[in-house]
Amino acid sequence: MTDFAAEAARLDAADPLAKWRAEFLLDEGVAYLDGNSLGALPRATPDRLAEVVRQEWGKGLIGSWNSANWIGLPQKLGTMIAPLIGAGGHEVIAADSVSVNLFKLIAAALAMRPGRKVVLSEPGNFPTDLYMVQGLEAQGLAERRLAGRDAVADALDDDVALLMLTHVHYKTGAMFDMAALTAKAHEAGALVLWDLSHSAGAVPVDLNGAGADFAVGCGYKYLNGGPGAPAFAYVAERLHDALQQPLSGWMGHARPFAFDDDYASAPGVDRLLCGTPPILGLSALQIGVNLMAKIGMEALVAKSRQLSEFTRAAMAGHVPELVCISPEDPAMRGSQLSYRHDHAYELCQALIARRVIGDFRAPDVLRLGFAPAYVSFADCWRAVSELRDILDSGEWQKPEYAERATVT
Amino acid sequence: MTDFAAEAARLDAADPLAKWRAEFLLDEGVAYLDGNSLGALPRATPDRLAEVVRQEWGKGLIGSWNSANWIGLPQKLGTMIAPLIGAGGHEVIAADSVSVNLFKLIAAALAMRPGRKVVLSEPGNFPTDLYMVQGLEAQGLAERRLAGRDAVADALDDDVALLMLTHVHYKTGAMFDMAALTAKAHEAGALVLWDLSHSAGAVPVDLNGAGADFAVGCGYKYLNGGPGAPAFAYVAERLHDALQQPLSGWMGHARPFAFDDDYASAPGVDRLLCGTPPILGLSALQIGVNLMAKIGMEALVAKSRQLSEFTRAAMAGHVPELVCISPEDPAMRGSQLSYRHDHAYELCQALIARRVIGDFRAPDVLRLGFAPAYVSFADCWRAVSELRDILDSGEWQKPEYAERATVT
Structure with missing residues (x-):
């Protein structure tokens, strides 16, 4: 041997x-050997966080939203993550958790396919993906359909609004053929959402090349953003104009500081933003993503x-x-x-x-x-x-x- | 003079x-004089964050979810915030942003009042509160009604599922009489959601005494949790059994680590959790809340x-x-x-x-x-x-x- x-x-x-x-x-x-669950601590993270806390927050105070460009961090992280997953910089944004981003994008897909309510996935998919569909199901807006991974393609029919799959399976590590399944879903008139939580930073991902519509992914695994780091979301540019999502918070408004009574969505993926961005988490994530980009x-x-x-x-x-x-x-x-x-x-x-x-x-x-x-x-x-x-x-x-x- | x-x-x-x-x-x-927008940096926060990063994340790695009780932080913060707002410790949880928590609780209220769709608020309320209602309106689940603050009580009728107000107005500082309006809403068969973003840590709040149903609040203003700190949410104990919310992520599951395909909600306010808790943000918030409690x-x-x-x-x-x-x-x-x-x-x-x-x-x-x-x-x-x-x-x-x- x-x-x-x-x-x-x-x-x-x-x-x-x-x-x-x-x-x-x-x-x-x-x-x-558990960086697939929580990535290790980058050497540069403690000092950067200390700087964000002591300088930007402690000394810069409220002014750091402008002077340290806190307000631009979700977009900045998006442009840094994009090349790791085969996306354009303007197609990705960092925000909220994977679960919350799933809700936004599943709802967005359903709104783009009126008359279709089925969200198709596989049994044994990561639980939160399945549960977020159930959240929309309880609202009467979605219908969850599960088909084993070999039967997924055959389960695509005229009722399916969205095929939602996790690219790399959390338990087995099995990876779907993103391009092939995306094409099959499109043939059936469905949109596709890929969960890249176990992919981003570790396996080749080419969202644009595969013609993918939507994706979400995790900041705290291979991107080394720290425990409970903000997640990211991707929407293909061709869908930006039609993009609507129900978590229409003030940070996704075209003019958040006009303090209007009525929502008017910001352009592109900016409208996926909801509440005030978590600056500590985004700052730590930036260090982790930057390392992956450098390697x-x-x-x-x-x-x-x-x-x-x-x-x-x-x-x-x-x-x-x-x-x-x-x-x-x-x-x-x-x-x-x-x-x-x-x-x-x-x-x-x-x-x-x-x-x-x-x-x-x-x-x-x-x-x-x-x-x-x-x-x-x-x-x-x-x-x-x-x-x-x-x-x-x-x-x-x-x-x-x-x-x-x-x-x- | x-x-x-x-x-x-x-x-x-x-x-x-x-x-x-x-x-x-x-x-x-x-x-x-802007702690109402972003609270100042507590002296203890930098060292605590350095400890969370270097020791808990860097050395404890994935094990810190148990050994440092990261998994219990949302509840722990809830029990710490509760006495500041006149709530029971088991009625409050720290999670997500104010905006996302508004969505959960507005939807929860609508589900508790079948046949009623109106969410009543005032024009000029903080924008994100109004926008989150519009998100549910676009889903066909809510109908937004606005009435000036003096006319709010008169606008309560049989169609109103929820009265949603910000206790202290962000722009004028005017404070509603929480007990009186809560009683009026209840007389009309409506539930009440108070946004405590400009209240918690600065003005007297007695949610239980007022008979309030729901509340949300901000971690980064008077609670000094840092830029984009996690928010909190309150649900009166009497509503816990009936509580359902659409952002049914894995952390709100009764047994998240059983990895079941079907959602089964955790007890009480735990079911308001959605994605993985943001540990850096929660750890900073804990320092700020602890200071307020000590004072x-x-x-x-x-x-x-x-x-x-x-x-x-x-x-x-x-x-x-x-x-x-x-x-x-x-x-x-x-x-x-x-x-x-x-x-x-x-x-x-x-x-x-x-x-x-x-x-x-x-x-x-x-x-x-x-x-x-x-x-x-x-x-x-x-x-x-x-x-x-x-x-x-x-x-x-x-x-x-x-x-x-x-x-x-």
Whole structure:
């Protein structure tokens, strides 16, 4: 069998992204394979936040809305995120949460397809995506339809207003063919909304190339914006004029500081804004996005695939009792590998105790995520070898590893 | 005439809250009379944020959702804000923005009053409140009705599902009688939603005592949570079982980490949660709210009234050409005074150039806000005397003071 320890050392030595790990404040001794859930802390973030707080807020006070251009941050972040996902800078804006942005865009799509009420998705999609459709369903405005991922295309009919899918599946890592499904939905007269939460910053995304209509995505995973970071939303330029969304708050008004009684929407994606932008969160997100832009998507994607391929081979060789449920072809999956095991929860806790941090997804999945900006091949090998040891030693059977935490 | 300079010195010397100014990082030389728009920076906030970023995020990583109880912050903030507004701890939660929370609660009220679609408010209410009703109107779910503040009670009829008012008017500072209007609305079979954005932390609010149904409020004004801080929402306990809102995201689910396909709402106000909580913003807000709780609402309210009464008298004596549009009785207004002048914008800019920071509201209002935790009587006197000097010298006519900024 391959000597994976030696192979990891060889790959790390040849890794052109190895130098970027120093741009993150990650403790030595931690193998962090959960950047797909919460990205690591960029080295530049604490100082930038201190500056925003002490200088911009503390000294600049209210004037910083103009002088520090706080008011322009949602658009600025949009233009920075856009090239990472194949969008034009004026097609993306940072605002609210993924969930809230889903609501805006699902409602916007329904308004563009009068006479159609169905929002089509897959069972097992990330829960909040499914729940936001149910919110509109309870309002009487939408009808949720779920079809298994292989049956999605066939479930497109004249009732479907919107096909809403998560590009990379949070649990399995399986990735949809964005261009093919977008084309199928368009043939059926439906619009398409892609959730890029597990894609942006880790896998190739070309929204414009795929002809996508809408997208949302997460700021706190591969974009390293910090816990609960603001999310982003994308609307293709050709839909801007027709774009209407129900969360019509003052920041989406054409002239917010005219304080008119009547809403008049701002141009383009600006009308997706609702309340006052969260400046601390946006400022932290800016540091994370800037890092991804500097490293470059092509290099990130290449290393992501190398990391996961290395890990897949090492797991198959050394921990065959864990069943990989992610697609074999790295071009068909996101930057993660998911393994099924009856005691996945306990295994995950035992790994964390050894400072190898992956995560668990109910009911029985262990996820290992590969944030290519800071994960090394040595980290991956350590996960595999520690897992082997945890299984061999029976350490995972310690009773404390079975106690379920609030957040898993 | 009273010697206001001497009076200010006397009042400051006797002010039991004077010591609290040191708990804010406010530059010497700045008279900050805009805490009603963006509260000042608490001294403890930078260190706490640095700890959240470096320790909880950087070292604790994903585990901090449990170990630092990030997941419980929305509820924790709710229980801290509750006593400031006369609510039970389990009736308040911190989440999203004021605008987004308005949408949730307006929709919730409409769902509780089937057959009624009218949301009654006043023209000139804060714009986002009016716009969020229009969002639901565009969905076909609401009908907006506006009646002047003296005619509001008479406009309550069998069609009104919800009376939605801002307790303290952002422009004039006029304060509604919450208990009286709530009772009138209830007599008409309507529910009531109070926007406490310009109230919480500055004026007496007794939601339970008034029998209020719903409320929202802002974290970045008198609660000093920082620019774009998370907002809060209140729902009276008696309505918890019937509470339904359309932004049914995963954090409002009874078991978010079961990752079920179907939404099942969490108990009580927890179901107002939607996306992942913004931890940086909530952590900063916690410092600000904690300060207000330590000072105590009674002392804050007493000083707020003293500050505004002092300023009203000094303005009347020294700057009579500015017309006060706030109510004369301090018990009938919030913690601000508003003055009309044809050149209010230029006057405001000239004041800011002298480091006396108030703000302007279109088309012709100069606002002076009195955040009682850190504003001194000397600050107030300085605003009055500098304004007199700016008018006498004609300094306000400098062309640069007429240039409109993006944010006013």
